[in-house]
Amino acid sequence: MSNRQTKTDVILIGAGAMSATLGILLKELVPDWNIKVFEKLSNAGEESSNEWNNAGTGHAALCELNYTDEKSDGTVDISKAIKINEQFQVSLQFWSYLVNSNLLRNPQDFIMPLPHMSLVQGEQNVRFLKNRFEAMSKNPLFEGMEFSDDPVKLSEWMPLVMQDRATDEPIAATKIDSGTDVNFGALTRMMFDHLENEQVEINYRHSVNDIKRTTDGLWELKVRNLESGTVEHHTAKFVFIGGGGGSLHLLQKSGIPEGKHIGGFPVSGIFMVCNNPDVVKQHHAKVYGKAKVGAPPMSVPHLDTRFIDNKKSLLFGPFAGFTPKFLKHGSMFDLITSVKPDNLLTMLAAGVKNVSLTTYLINQVMLSKEKRLEELREFFPNAKSEDWDLVVAGQRVQVIKDTEAGGKGTLQFGTEVVSAADGSIAALLGASPGASTAVHVMLEVITKCFPEQLKEWEPKIKEMIPSYGMSLMENPELLKEVHTSTAQTLGLSGSEEDRQEKLKA
Template sequence: MSNRQNQTEVILIGAGIMSATLGSLLKELVPYWRITVFERRGGAGEESSNEWNNAGTGHSSLCELNYTVEQPDGTIDISKAVKVNEEYQFSKQFWAHLVKSGRVPDPRDFIMPVPHMSFVQGERDVAFLKKRFEALSTNPLFPGMEFSDDPGKLKEWIPLMMKDRTVNQPIAATRIETGTDVNFGALTRILFKQLKDQNVDIHYNHQVKDIKRAADGLWEVKVKNLGNGMTERHAAKFVFIGGGGGSLHLLQKSGIPEGKGIGGFPVSGLFMVCKKPEIVQQHRAKVYGQAPVGAPPMSVPHLDTRVIDRKESLFFGPFAGFSPKFLKFGSMFDLITSVKLHNLTTMLAAGVKNFQLTKYLVQQLMLSKEQRIEALREFVPDAKGEDWELVVAGQRVQIIKDTAAGKGTLQFGTEVISAADGSIAALLGASPGASTAVSVMLEVIRRCFPQHLKEWEPKIKQMIPSYGLSLVQHPELIQDIHISTAEALGLGNRTH
């Protein structure tokens, strides 16, 4: 590029929760840096971060059974649960900092206290849940968790789920009052409003078409203005690709070797939603069950209280489906155009290994409304079809890569892919996603700005006191963090 008028320090691609978080962190650390954002939609948080496109769970492993795995010897591995919980504490600390500093005017606009529960049926799953409860209860990150296999107690906890239920097998639940419901769409919009007020240059209706490395080391970004059809060129020292499902294509265009051999598998989601106050008021919790055999981890069924624009509703799902689109507003050619020579064998291997998963997703897509209501009745026995509507949620692209587990392994989680020199990074993957945005973006900062870490660390620790520490090894800090974040975020005088 000969014209460097459009040069900036940082370009953020995608106006979702990840770019919002990275931009907010960088503006706290280096407020004088120039940051430019490109988003192809007309506003912030309109794809995966949108409140109607995800479950809104503040993922801290309080209820998600797939984060705790039973080992062959019968013990429960809680390592992933601990990791996700600690990462969510990062997010809560940063959000609390933004509230205290006036960046976020009212936390009730995006976060509300909602109990988190796990619910199981059958002797085997009840035994698993009890062992899980015992394993987590001894960990200081999970204070206040309760277990019950008494139907009478469960009627107090989840009256809607126990109403008209025939109890002909063992049932049990765990409950922890200090879970959260998070409106990530609202949070994303709040953060981008603040970034705009801090002179971040935000361009909506602008689609990034190409990314190339220039001879002088800067990244050149080719952008189409969807409003007037004009093509623009911008350059930056650092580029972050936070385009959700669209990130893989842009990573491939960058040509960095770290992006070679990686593929993506799209999974669509649907929820059943109830907005009737007389039903909604009978249930206040996020209740997670066990995933059906053959289902991907993100398809764990759950019945959730949601708070959107301060109005409560109930979500049940997700029902998985298959679409070749990588974004909800994407192209039917997204999957096929993501297949390159460098990832072809990886993608083929994944196709062979995951045939049953593909079959499951197609079967889910073919379900009728009545069949979905039947699945809902596992949670709400007297559910009626006319009380629930179907909402199409967002697309998630799961990473496919070669690992120690074999060629073409489907990865369930989020992963940062960055160039060796730290000049460009991309975020791929899905759950737990938004809940761990602060932790993931701190990882981006650690990888991509190592020369600044020593200078920035005091400020990071001011914002996030547990930064650089294992909370499990500092139980006294856990209590302080739980109290301070609950107070700042309006979550009540609680221990979590």
């Protein structure tokens, strides 16, 4: 058994979109820093970032109804939508910088323009959607959004959805053409290819089994080479834990106080994928509906055009479910081993509060294909069973913590960074909007963990992200400039015919 020991500046755990983003940011800011990556699987972007393990939506709150809350007086709070949209604009700017700098090529391999739509049925839901539209369309971030409750117009927008649909209840939709489909798996792999060219040491099939603080303030990782079975020890000044659902266990092993009283609740997902090309070509949009009562936010049903491996696909889902695994390639003991003395009461409180959610998830697991087809037919009335197959998506671990607003054992939906007081270690927990806002989240990590260098790094950050430190909503001229430049660089402007030609090429 090897006992090799090495020292480095930065260690990134997990080869997903978050680690890739942080790795490139740090390499651009301080090129001479030594960075190592440890990934349990055999390639980058194989867990949550993989194109078949997520919806591929560039989350900008254009169609996701769970980002806008209806108040008791009927008005709609769009503050969360504004926040997420601005964060996605940061990602677009960073990706544009990478393309313009020739660090990434062929942006059509990871991002494509695609209309985003919200679809609702029933008088109350139509009223909500119209109020949402009126609130959002006044904001420059959502310029170009349209609303219609005219079945003829809706048939133009989404013919597959409206074909042979019964019109016995009100129906409405919003549409905005500035949406995107993002292949986060392809993007992640491209970013890691670049990091490898920059002499970043990427170690696949290496599992981080333990992490502890040394007497001189460094972090020591116990790493097992899964191919040879040998164990190595690596130390670093800064560690980022970006292992998706596996981050919680490593955060707990670090022993930092900030990681106490935090738990995780795993939610699995299944998509239906269409295998009939004649059906696929009839739909060109991401169409999101409303989550059913009791469903978690990540289970909002949607019918999506996807671009995977330069091929147009059609997916519907996700159907939520429950398994105690924290990763798709994880262990059935992940949930039980995450329960510690410091988070036991938090987890028990969450269990009491979320009985209905647990029941909902178990019911989802038990759904037959025919029951899933019934839900699909709410979006696509003519769906045929033989045209659709099931694809198991990735695991998402929702954060459970004690909060002032929600009390003990509050289930959090979103992405959260937990870092040590001295900034020497940080972990990313949570789920959606996830990779869509990776650049914003990793800038948050940099701000928290490298405050002394931030002023020195600021000019370079602004070169990569022109809107850094500013609100695009409050600077409409800058917003217009950013929209125009990112659309041009990433190939998000131009005709659909031009884009199809690029796909063929």
